[in-house]
Amino acid sequence: MEILMSVTVGVLFMVGVYMILTKSILRVVMGLMLMSHGAHLLLLVMSGLKEGGPPLLGEDLTYYSDPLPQALILTAIVISFGVTSFILVLAYRTYKVHKTDDLDKLRGTADE
């Protein structure tokens, strides 16, 4: 299972990087979103995937799940949700003001 998830993380990062390297603003935002999903998944996978133990350390339990990564990933997801909604608005406003979503044209001139 861990191998499969690691491959998934790799694919998410790969697609994300590809999207970031394109010229369209929206694609860059999408790429960042995919990469942050990949990072969150990585956080979960890195702590090891367990098969259905409760996150409690009792006396008669032989195995248990680590609750910490799940708390971390939840926080990270909430943060990336907030940031993503902000960058989407920002991208939209930039598009409205500059009338283009081509990052080449948003480079800015050298003499300003």
Next chain:
Amino acid sequence: MNSLVIMPVLLPFLIGTILIFFAKKHQIQRVISGITMSALLIISVVLAVVVYQEGIQVSELGSWEAPFGIIFVADMFATMMVVLSGIVGFSCLFFAYKTITPVREKYYFYPFYFFLLTGVNGAFLTGDLFNLFVFFEVMLLASYILIVHGNSAYQLRESFKYVAINIFASIFFIVGVAYIYAATGTLNFAHLAERIAEMEQTGVLNVIAILLLLVFAMKGALFPLYFWLPRSYYGPPAAIAALFGGLLTKVGIYAIIRTFTLIFNHDPTFTHNIILALAGFTMLFGVLGAVSQFDFKRILSYHIISQVGYMVMGLGLFTPLAIAGAIYYIAHHIIVKAALFLFAGAAQKVTGETDLKKMGGLLKTHPWMAWLFFISAISLAGIPPLSGFFSKFPLILSGFEEGRYVIVTVALIVGLLTLFSMMKIFMYAFWGEQKHTEEQAKIPVRSVLLPIAPLVALTIILGFGAEPIFSYSMEIAEELLEPSVYIQSVLKE
């Protein structure tokens, strides 16, 4: 539980939330934020004094003991940074009263100002890696909003790049956290330091160290990841640019110094040599950028980059004297850089320009502004009686002691070029023919200069009172190089 430690984080957060409700009434906002900022400054000074006298203070939230609970740790380094953020926050806020437009005030300038300080103070005081990430994000989200505040076409364009690069860095921060949790099974700084000392820092751990260095370098604008800084700091008004220029990049530098003195300090021939090389390139490219520019704010932005290099150079040399120098440099830089950005704002208020070629003759019409600027400028360049000299001197001295002549040469050349570009600003903007109109010449600047004056006074005090302040940074450096004290006060073994 020691609640004084979390006050610098809690207070701005609480007041920032309250200020949202008074968004349309700018007089009330000003009163509340002024009182809060003064209280914050006082609290942070009290905290620094308590930590200096009684040693490291730890606050365990909900009484969950480290390494399991969320903890805040105030050691001397962290409290010094909190005091500096208080000082700069104070000056910039009062400067903002005089220069920020009422429209900006209405659209939540003050709440986000305090949320930014929440994030900055939290990042200084936190005791574990994941909370460092969280406070970085708090700080960055507030900074995204402040940097695009005002919505000009230039700001929108450059802010998009700023936001994108920071999200990218944050993603790698999470990746770093994931790897380090997989390798060690903990995220608490003190616990990490202990585990990594047991495991020996080789292979995987070095990779993680460099990954985290990369993340913090992106936030702290080190070579080759500084390209976002000059353009995005050009956009916002001076009060915000000063706060960013003074504080934000230094949070990245603080994180680098914290992790590489406490956690990844076992393989300095590998990690710290990389840091030293980065420092050299950062200084050189930053100052070359500054020399090539002809705009007040842009020159200052490029100088942030070159001076971040000095601080990291102190860490790279990794001797008590060098680290003390780096710490002194951070204090000096935060104060002087904020002051210089505010002068850029004051000059812009008079002439309406930041392009040096369209400015001139400010010395004749506004002599106070000119001479106060002159003091800060030569302090930045490192002329003896001022703070810039006493912060560069230990760095260069320990560079010689360690036999690192290349980096010392680079540092000296960069100092010279800094002087050159500061004089360029002085000659173009303040000397020469008067290029602003007679009406502009009558614009009073006293009320704008008043919030900057304490910063200029501080750089003079830091220079003339170098002895006690340097011994304070020496104590901080010794504390940083002796991580067992930190570990013991957190884990209580």
